[in-house]
Amino acid sequence: MAGDRFLAKGVTRTKRQRNGRPVSKGATSTGAKARSRKATKGSDESGSDSDAIGDIESLEHRYGPNEDELSSEDEDEFLETAADKRLRLAKEYIGKVRTATEQHSGEIDAAQIDRDLIAERLMTDAKERTGKWSRRIADQFLYTVDKECLTELKQGLRGVVTCAAVTPDGKFVFSGSKDGSVIKWDAHNGKRIWTVKAQRKQKGGQAVAAEAGKKKAVGHSDHILSIAISSDGQFVATGGRDRKINVWAVRDCRHLTTFHQHKDWVTGLVFRRGTNHLYSCSADRMVKMWNIDELAYMDTLFGHQDSIISISALQREQAVTVGGRDKTVRLWRIADEAQLVFRAGSTTDQHRLTKSLADSAKSDATSALDLNQATRGDIARHEDLLRELAGQEAELHEGSVDCVAMVDEETYVTGGDSGALSLWSVQKKKPIFVQHAAHGMQANADGSQSTRPRWITALATVPYTDLILSASSDGYMRLWRMRDGKLPGFDLVNVIEVGGIVNSIDVKEMNGTNGGDRDVLAAKRDLVVVASVGLEPRLGRWAKGTARNAVKVFRLLAAKPQHK
Structure with a gap:
């Protein structure tokens, strides 16, 4: 050669x-x-x-x-070690936190900012990256929630409200109903801003425009069952019985696209936090993933043996779903292409009721709290109900798991037709705690108490905190605090009257105090809670309420905890 x-x-x-x-x-x-x-x-x-x-x-x-073409900046980057890069990124991050803190710190001096606020922010961010809940905020919402905290949205509502979601800044609310309409509301004054009415159908089932010669109609032609807003507040997605997922722009309400890949009702939608990846679940037993930035389909997950009723997700590339009558909870680890199956279908018998009462007696967590009178009365009534059920040797079987909400990346709660509120951990295949008959028993036609518990129809959490919200057909929304320590469980901290059957709950944690300027380091943050209240359940007509269809917005101000 x-x-x-x-x-x-x-x-x-x-x-x-x-x-x-x-x-x-x-x-x-x-x-x-x-x-x-x-x-x-x-x-x-x-x-x-x-x-x-x-x-x-x-x-x-x-x-x-070519050494002649290398700039000094490229040489520094080329010679930078992994440790140097971590140090540089850490300094840049602290600089950003310092800048944000100084802009919202008021009269606090720089030394105090360095010692307290920046350190607290860094610790909070580090804990959230671990994926475990770390902040205790439930003690800040013990006061009686009155009409001053409520804004009722009901102008022009004709169908049963099945779902509602609030934008991350708390300014706008989107709702969907059984008449197929999507409405955008002003969350502060309750005025309706924008409405998309339902499409009409031809005999063959194809949707057509409302008037001939107009541009192609957009929207849904059947009940809307789910709604979700992205964490950056740019997109809102709606899904319904017409098997479609519609995506809209939040700011100008412009229709972006429609996905037709599901073969049955679209029962749940959720955006992954920090991204514009959308997860959807359906009665066709499939979970699908979408990239809304690209308006494109990504992947499909299989595993459930019955209709998937609800879905929840946080920051990691994973989601939790409940399969209705197959009585399973599945954690989908999308990056690993794997799923963890948890068996639900718990039974409430005399032994479990007695144990629940004993555990409540051991835990004096609520005795030191300054609970309002309505909450204390509800706790007493619930304990009396458990004693009565234990004396009757009643057994309540969970036949369907209907809703799920993630507390953190490893903990989540579920509710179903047995009225039991279950706490799960990825470390165990069975619930680590069950709050039996969390919303009491149904009433007979004559007003007497029946032997059937009230279904838990809606669940929500404030991610990475100890606060959980649940609702049913009793017309009340309950706020629960997760216990911290070796004895897991829930403690009731507040009861809010909403009226009617609550079909969905959405909650956003505001940055800043009393809805003011954004403060990323605020220790106490107000909550905006949106409840969709209807005369009927979201997925059927087996129950009837008495309240008027409405979307109710509660602004819960973070009060100073009166007891540690």
């Missing part, structure tokens, strides 16, 4: 020589001189200086970056 001058010339020429650039003086390093000596030695052995191919080091040198 050394004798072939065509091959030899093609390899031995350096990159600079091929480009016609001369080698600058002083660019030759010790390594270059060593490689030059090696090349000279090889050429002497082969008998030709120009025909030598050279060794691997010279090849690496020839095809490496």
